[in-house]
Every structure is written in C-alpha cells, then in structure tokens.
Amino acid sequence: MADSTIEECLFGLLAQRCEGATVCPSDVARALVADADRWRALMPQVRQVAQRLAQDKRLRVTRKGVPVDATSRGGPIRLGRPDKS
Numbered sequence: 001m002a003d004s005t006i007e008e009c010l011f012g013l014l015a016q017r018c019e020g021a022t023v024c025p026s027d028v029a030r031a032l033v034a035d036a037d038r039w040r041a042l043m044p045q046v047r048q049v050a051q052r053l054a055q056d057k058r059l060r061v062t063r064k065g066v067p068v069d070a071t072s073r074g075g076p077i078r079l080g081r082p083d084k085s
Contacts, residue, residue, distance in 0.1 A: 001032065001042065006049045010059075014081055022062070022078035025050060025070075047071050050079050057082055 009031050013023045025046045029039040051070035053059035060080045061070040070077060 001045065003045070003049050003052075006032065006042075006046055007053065010046075010050070010053075010079060014079070020080070022060075022080035025077060025079060028079070044071075047077075050077075 006028060010023070010028045013027055013031060014021070017023070025043060026039070028046050029042040033039040033042055047070045050059055050061055054061045054067075054070060060082045061068055061077055062080070063075055063077050068074070068077060070079075
C-alpha cells in the first residue's frame with residue numbers, strides 16, 4: 001500500500017475527531033483493510049509512516065502521553081495532531 005494512502009487515511013481519521021484527540025495506529029490499518037490478518041500485517045508500515053510524519057513535525061506520537069518513536073517497541077502508541085507552538 002502506498003504511504004500516501006496511509007497518510008491520507010490517518011489525517012482523515014484525525015479530522016473526524018475533536019481537537020486534541022488521538023487515534024491508534026490500528027484504527028488506521030483497520031480503516032484501510034477489513035480483514036484481521038491483513039490489517040495486522042499493515043501495522044509496521046503505518047508506524048513507519050507515523051514516524052516519518054512525526055520527524056516532519058506533522059504528527060505527534062505518544063505513549064502514555066510521552067513523545068516516542070513510532071517504530072519503537074514498548075506498548076501501544078497514540079497518533080495526534082502536533083502541539084501548536
């Protein structure tokens with residue numbers, strides 16, 4: 001799947017939520033692929049896209065409210081709009 005498709009889906013899901021809300025990477029994968037085996041296989045790519053967007057300051061990636069690398073292990077992450085500065 002194209003990274004741009006994942007990016008478009010991610011920002012589309014965030015646009016449907018109120019300011020400050022986040023999404024789980026699995027929300028993005030599930031929105032793109034209905035089959036459980038296939039959406040799970042998409043998760044590494046979703047995390048890679050999220051990390052690239054975070055590095056470009058277009059996305060905020062957190063674990064328990066703390067900024068993290070989207071591709072690092074250590075538990076669930078949340079994806080949100082970057083903080084306004």
